[in-house]
Amino acid sequence: YQRDWSSDVCSSDLTNNWASHPDLRSEINGYNLACHFINKKRVFKLLNHNNYDLVISLRIDVAFVDKFNFNHKIEENTLYIPIQINNQGIECRLFFGNFEAINDTIAYGDIQSMEKYMNIFDNCQEFIDKKISTPHPECLTTANIVKHNLNVIRFHLRHDFNKNAK
DSSP, rough: OOHHHHHTOOOOHHHHHHOOOOTTOOOHHHHHHHHHHHHHHHHHHTTOOEEEEEEEEEETTTEEOOOOOOOOOTTTTTEEEEOBOOOTTOOOOEEEEEEEOOOOSEEEHHHHHHHHHHHHHHHHHHHHHSSSSSOOHHHHHHHHHTTTTOEEEOOOOOEOOOTOOO
């Protein structure tokens, strides 16, 4: 599938296929899911492969309770992704085969690692067609990380979602 990146509209046969996929869980909007991953790719493309020490990806509606701590060396081929904590302070864990499914809310790493992470859209249809994953954000994110053999370091970063963000 070749995407017309000049368009601001996330519409294609692919997004429509995701929206009507038989394995799509009722709480997941397939169209929004596809647009989310397309926009990750768009944002990364804006970096123009400049030499950044660190790239952060996060959803626009994230509200932080804790501050980020970057007082450590950023390892190559590694993503730093917080452990998902629910509103009661309990760790939420979802498993994808033998792997813990990884949320797509916040991630950071060096530019090479983040390029693999943020270009997930390029692999999603393959994951769905080959039944590696269903159209679910955490499962697709995990499948992409496994495909690229990226290391993941989990850390605690309390955050919530601002439902009023636009």
